[in-house]
Amino acid sequence: MTVERFRIGFLPLVDAALPILAHELGFAAKEGLELELVRDMTWATVRDRLLYGHTDAAHMIAPLAIATALGRDRPAVRIAVPFVLGLNGNAVTFSTALARNVGLGETLGDPAEIGAALQSVAAARKAAGKPLRFGVVHRYSSHNYMLRYWLAGVGIRPDTDIEIVVTSPPFAADALAAGEVDGICVGEPWNSIAVDRGVGQIALATAQIWRRGVEKVLAMRHDVAESRRDAVEALVRTLHRAAEQFVEADAAEECAKILARQEYLDAPRDAILRAITDRIRVTPGGEPIHYPDFMFQYREAANFPWRSQAAWLYSQMIRWDSNRFSDADAATAAAVFRPDIYRTALTGTGAPLPGASSKLEGGLEEPIGAGSVQGRLVLGSDRFFDGRAFDPDDIQGYLAGLD
Known part of the structure; x- marks a missing residue:
């Protein structure tokens, strides 16, 4: 059997699990694939490695794949997304000081009620010349758009009433601890690590803002998707099998142990395990609460690349970048998601x-x-x-x- 090799870039996040587990648990080898995982610390580096051919595919925030195809901030490069690596799995975490000021409880609260309390604090901070500052992982990230969607929906004007800045996921807890930001919207395990360190309190899961919202995807250059179509379809099948294993209750301990390793997340196993099993420690020292489908990786065709989800992300780019709507750009954005590859790859599998x-x-x-x-x-x-x-x-x- 000819072995097809893929170098896949990733950031140390729980939702990088599927390519990691596909490699570690032997699913890739069964499909005749050899995966090499390349760990980075910023999404910009993950993207650049992909564009310059240092990697063949990447664990990537979905909006960044679309922004890259549209030529936002750099020359446009056609991107293909044949597989969604996960839905939701992020949270909005306040500093402990902001949590006190807003009056957060010991469980996940109602988005509208938390927003109303936050609006008062934001107005006072703005009047004092020290506006609240929130960190997101990239300008073109679902974290940025989810946070903005929620804030605007509760009457807080992003970029006017509060500031939004970029902070890398592995450093988000450090930014909270240093007082550089008052809140973060980031993926796991970095919210949990902020809570466990006593520097943050989780206010909302992003699943409370948009249930089943698209999050990370498998992204690759369009030319790779076309020239290596058979291998890409094998990779889709590999990741689908890894997703099926990932959601098995009796696999959680083993998955957390693998992901915690230094070459992958280099993070506490318990924090990773809590995310995998939909348990969230909201307050420092508190008992984890169960929030069903906090992370969503397999059921309901969760890995299917719906073009309507790509279209929603494009709508948010128009909303927050002050760009004009374009039928051509909308079509380009939707075409990044490739349900055709997904269907062909999984035809005959029972999925x-x-x-x-x-x-x-x-x-x-x-x-x-x-x-x-x-x-x-x-x-x-x-x-x-x-x-x-x-x-x-x-x-x-x-x-x-x-x-």
Whole structure:
């Protein structure tokens, strides 16, 4: 058997689990693949390695893949996303001082109520000439857009009432401890580490802002996806098998032990295990609480690259970058997500395959059966906290309805 090799870039986050486990648990080898994992500390470096051919694929924040294809901040390069590595899994964490000022409790609160309390603190800090500052992992990240969506929805104007800056995930807890930021929106285990160090308190899970919101993806250059199509499809199957294993309850301990290793997350095993098992320690020293589907890696075709999710991310770029809507750019953004590769790769495996490539986002309150070309597909609630829904065929109408 000819061995196909992939170098895959990643950041030390729990949602980098699937390529790591595909390598460590032998799923890649069974597909005739050899994976080399390349650890970095910033998303900009992950992107640059990918673009300059130092890696073949990358664990990447979904908006950055789209921004790269659109030429935001750099010349455009066509990107393909054939697989979603996970939904949600992030949190908004306040410094302990801000948590006291806002009056956070010992569990996850209501987004609207926390927002109303935060609005008062933000107004006072702005009047005193020391506006609140929140850290996100990249300008083009779901963390940035989720945070902004929530803030704007509760009456806080990002960039006017508060400041938003970039901080690398592994240094987010340090930024809180140093007083450089008053809050962070970051992936696990870095929220939990901030709590365990006594420098932060988790206010919200991003799943409370947008349930089933797209998070990390497998990204690669378009030319790699096309020229190595068979190998890429094998990689999709490999990651799908790793996802199936990852969500097995009796696999959690082993997965956490692997991810905690120095070459991967280099983080406490217990903090990783809590994230994998949907348990969140909200306050320093507190007992972890169970929040179902805090991370979402497998069920309900979670790994399917819905083009409507790419379209929502594009709508947020328009909203916050003050760019004009463009039909051509909207099409480019949606085309980054490649459901065609996903379907071809998993045909005949028994995995549920959606019949559509796009859907209304935020329209489901209760689980509902969905059309599929293979397997039985049930989609769960995907609500936005403010009850809005996003129609990917009417991005301009959606934006006109936002403040």
